[in-house]
Amino acid sequence: MNKAWLVAWITFKDCMRNRALYGIILLGLVLFFVNIIITGMFSWEAGKVAVDMGLSIISFSGLILIFFFSINNISNDIYNRTIYLILSRPVSKAQYILGKYAGLSLIILISSILLGLCAAVSVKLSFISVDGQIPFNFSWSLFFLSILFLTISLLILMALTLFWVSITTHQFTAFLLSLGCYFVGQNMENVKNIILSTKFLAENSLPVKVISCVSWVMPNLAAFDLKTTAAYGLPVNTTALLWVGLYGISYIGVILTLTIFIFQRRELA
Amino acid sequence: MNIKQTGVFLLSFLCFAAVFFASSLEVKKNRKTLGANYSLQINPLPGKIIPFFAGEFKGLMANHILLKIGAFVGSDKKISFDEKEKIRLGLEQALTLDPYFMQTYLLAQALLPWDCHMPEEAIRLLEIPRKHLSWDWRPGYYIGFNYYYFLNNYSKASEIFFETAKIKNSPLLITLLGSRFAIKSKRTKAAIFLLTDMLKDPELNKNNRESISKRITGLKGILLIENGLENYKKTFNVYPPNLDTLIKKDFLKNLPPNPYYKTYLYRQKDGRVFFDKTGYNK
Numbered sequence: 001m002n003k004a005w006l007v008a009w010i011t012f013k014d015c016m017r018n019r020a021l022y023g024i025i026l027l028g029l030v031l032f033f034v035n036i037i038i039t040g041m042f043s044w045e046a047g048k049v050a051v052d053m054g055l056s057i058i059s060f061s062g063l064i065l066i067f068f069f070s071i072n073n074i075s076n077d078i079y080n081r082t083i084y085l086i087l088s089r090p091v092s093k094a095q096y097i098l099g100k101y102a103g104l105s106l107i108i109l110i111s112s113i114l115l116g117l118c119a120a121v122s123v124k125l126s127f128i129s130v131d132g133q134i135p136f137n138f139s140w141s142l143f144f145l146s147i148l149f150l151t152i153s154l155l156i157l158m159a160l161t162l163f164w165v166s167i168t169t170h171q172f173t174a175f176l177l178s179l180g181c182y183f184v185g186q187n188m189e190n191v192k193n194i195i196l197s198t199k200f201l202a203e204n205s206l207p208v209k210v211i212s213c214v215s216w217v218m219p220n221l222a223a224f225d226l227k228t229t230a231a232y233g234l235p236v237n238t239t240a241l242l243w244v245g246l247y248g249i250s251y252i253g254v255i256l257t258l259t260i261f262i263f264q265r266r267e268l269a
Numbered sequence: 270m271n272i273k274q275t276g277v278f279l280l281s282f283l284c285f286a287a288v289f290f291a292s293s294l295e296v297k298k299n300r301k302t303l304g305a306n307y308s309l310q311i312n313p314l315p316g317k318i319i320p321f322f323a324g325e326f327k328g329l330m331a332n333h334i335l336l337k338i339g340a341f342v343g344s345d346k347k348i349s350f351d352e353k354e355k356i357r358l359g360l361e362q363a364l365t366l367d368p369y370f371m372q373t374y375l376l377a378q379a380l381l382p383w384d385c386h387m388p389e390e391a392i393r394l395l396e397i398p399r400k401h402l403s404w405d406w407r408p409g410y411y412i413g414f415n416y417y418y419f420l421n422n423y424s425k426a427s428e429i430f431f432e433t434a435k436i437k438n439s440p441l442l443i444t445l446l447g448s449r450f451a452i453k454s455k456r457t458k459a460a461i462f463l464l465t466d467m468l469k470d471p472e473l474n475k476n477n478r479e480s481i482s483k484r485i486t487g488l489k490g491i492l493l494i495e496n497g498l499e500n501y502k503k504t505f506n507v508y509p510p511n512l513d514t515l516i517k518k519d520f521l522k523n524l525p526p527n528p529y530y531k532t533y534l535y536r537q538k539d540g541r542v543f544f545d546k547t548g549y550n551k
Contacts, residue, residue, distance in 0.1 A: 041336055044372035052328035059325055136404075153325075186324040194317055225325045232369045 003091045007099020008106065010086075011073065015107045020069055024061055024111045028118030031057050035122040036129055047134045050126030051231040054119030055146055059227075061115055062108055062154040063182070066161055067175055070104045074162065075171040094260045101162055101256060105155055112151040116144065137233025146230035149241075152248040153224035157182055159255040160219070166263040185221035188214060219251050309341040311355045316365035323366055331367035334359050335376065342380060353385040357394075364394055368401040378411045388419035409433030410443055417446075423453040431463050441477045448484055452543065457492045461485055483528040487544040490525035494533055494542045497521040508540040 015021075035053045039046040077083045077100075086096055120143065127134050157178065164177040192211045195201050201208055223244045229236060311334070312319065323330040338359045342348075348356070360377045367373065374395055381391035392415050399408035410433055417426035430447030433439055444467060451460035464485045468478065494512065497520040501509050512535050515521040527533050527544050534543045 038332075041339075042332070042372055044375060045370060048328075048370065049332050052332060056326050056329045183324065187321045190320055221325070227325065227328055228367065228369065231328060234369075 004095040004099040004102065007086060007091060007096055008102035011100050011103025012106050014073065015069065015103070018069070020065065020107060021110065021114070024065075024114055027057065027061050028115050031115070031118050032122045032125065035119075035126050039126040040129065045135065047123075047127050047138065048231045050123045051135065051138070051143065052227060054123050055143075055150065055227045055230060058112055058115040058119055058147060059150050059154070061111055062151070063157075065108060065111055066154065066158050067178060069107070070158060070161055071165055071171055071174050071178065073104065074100055074165045075174065093264045097162065097166065097256065097260050097263055101159065104158055104162075108154050108158060109151065112147060112154070116147040119147075120144075135231060135233050137235075138230075139233055142226070142233060142236065143230045145236070145241075146226035149224040149226050149244065149248075152245065153219075153221045156219045156221065156224075156248055156251055156255075157185075159252045159259070163255050163259045163262075166259045166266065181218060182221065184214065184218045186225075187222070188218055189220050189222045219248070224248060309337065309352055309355050309359070311337070311359040312362070313358070314362070316358070316361035319362045320366060327366040328370075331363040331370060331373065334363045334366070335370070335373055338363075338376065338380075342376075342384075348384060353387070356380055356385060357387060357390050360394055364397045368397045371398075371405075371407070374398045374408055374411070378415075382415050382419050388415045391415055404436065406433050406436045406439035406443060409436070410439075413443070413446070413450075417450055423450040424456065427451040427453075427456055427460070431459070434463070434467070441480055444481065445484055448488055452488070452491055453541075455495075457488055457495065461488045461492065464488070486526065486528050490527055490533060491542045491544060493525050494521065494535075495540075498540045498542070502540065508537050510537060511535060512542075 031054065035050050038053060039050045042049050077086075083096070087093065091099075120140070123143070160181045161174065161178040164174040164181075168174055168177070188211060192208065192215070195208060195211070196203060226236075228234065312322075314322070319330070320327055338356055341352075342356070360373060360381070363370070363373045364377070374397075377391055377394045381394065382388040392412050395408045395412045395415075398405070399412060402408060409429055413426045413429035413433060416422040416429060427447045427450035430443050430450065434444040434447055444464065448460035448464060451457055464481050468481055468485070494515070497515045498508055501515060501518065501520045509515055509518070509520075512521075512524060512533060516523060524533060529544045530546070534546065535541075536543075
């Protein structure tokens with residue numbers, strides 16, 4: 001396991017060398033000012049706009065890190081053959097995958113923490129600047145809970161990205177497949193609800209059955225989206241949230257296991 | 270870099286800079302007059318479809334649409350029929366994306382029934398926040414108001430007001446308006462029932478308790494007279510010329526007390542009774 005941590009540490013240092021975190025800090029600083037300017041444009045519930053903006057920017061930067069940074073990092077390892085340097089040492093393919101995932105996840109975590117703090121400060125400043133327009137039931141614990149769930153959804157996507165990169169070394173293909181998973185994950189639940197609520201299709205029709213099947217394969221990322229809940233301080237069901245958390249962690253486990261299984265059978269030469 | 274190359278470089282730079290400066294001035298001048306009102310760009314997709322494109326950024330997209338509509342309306346440009354439809358669609362999209370945002374439904378109520386002459390659409394859109402904001406009385410109040418003011422549907426207005434009045438901390442006015450419309454739509458009994466039920470609320474303050482009790486007395490008086498009027502009509506096939514006739518012909522022992530006016534106001538043509546001139550003149 002120590003070897004996996006070593007790969008994780010190297011991956012993390014590699015990302016730091018690429019100055020990804022500098023960009024994130026810059027984004028955080030921009031967030032301060034943008035949030036204050038934009039909230040000033042609203043005359044009602046401007047506090048809600050500030051929370052919306054803050055959480056969306058954390059999500060957005062996480063997506064950029066996954067789609068443009070992580071895919072690039074792993075594909076380059078294979079394309080530039082630096083992977084041989086690692087695998088020629090006593091590091092197994094499984095340790096490599098786990099290490100890569102841990103290293104890249106660490107970057108996502110640090111990004112979420114940094115941007116989360118920036119968002120919290122900017123939201124606080126916005127609350128002060130829009131005097132008295134704090135969402136009715138707003139609570140900071142809900143705000144940070146939303147960041148936690150948002151980070152879990154990014155980690156799920158990260159695992160899926162690693163899975164696609166392990167199947168196809170081609171960066172663009174991996175990017176498209178990961179992006180597809182992201183869109184399906186965000187909208188799958190919505191599509192099913194709309195189809196069933198509008199009675200456009202019967203519950204036992206083929207498309208509904210297909211969506212039901214897909215929902216067992218693709219992650220329901222919408223379940224991790226607590227932005228609206230945080231923005232309005234809506235009541236949360238703790239048990240349901242615990243199940244969502246468990247669902248996310250177990251999904252990551254399943255995908256990483258599959259990734260290791262596929263990667264171990266893959267000819268890298 | 271020799272002198273010739275430097276000269277070419279400088280000349281090219283100056284040429285591009287001069288053209289850029291001139292064109293930039295022209296663009297600024299042209300765009301200045303257009304301002305925020307030059308057009309309203311709303312994606313033509315129905316409200317239900319738009320969340321698929323917004324993904325997890327629904328709140329952000331709703332804010333963006335709202336800002337566009339706000340800027341367009343704020344530019345004081347005369348709104349054409351097509352633009353009214355775009356405003357409606359934009360508000361529908363914003364409410365579908367974020368059904369909790371107060372600014373969206375306030376803007377929908379401010380624009381659709383008044384400026385766009387679309388009260389039915391306003392009601393349809395306001396039903397979205399009404400469903401989600403179970404603690405907010407405003408959407409229900411606006412829906413009831415639209416039914417009453419724009420569509421003259423007193424029955425529906427009173428029904429919505431009564432439902433809205435059940436929301437905690439809703440203003441007493443909603444209950445009083447609901448009962449007023451109930452009289453107009455001959456739902457006096459329902460109004461008395463609801464108000465009596467509201468009196469049981471231990472959190473009701475003294476002033477509100479008095480106002481509700483007063484309204485119940487007025488409504489009970491109306492109900493009593495209305496019963497007398499209906500019995501009179503069954504016997505004589507017409508409504509009586511005045512309320513005193515009901516007493517003279519033994520359909521009523523005496524006129525009940527009216528807490529709002531010296532007596533009850535009676536309109537013979539439709540046999541309606543009111544406790545004040547506001548309802549009578551409407």
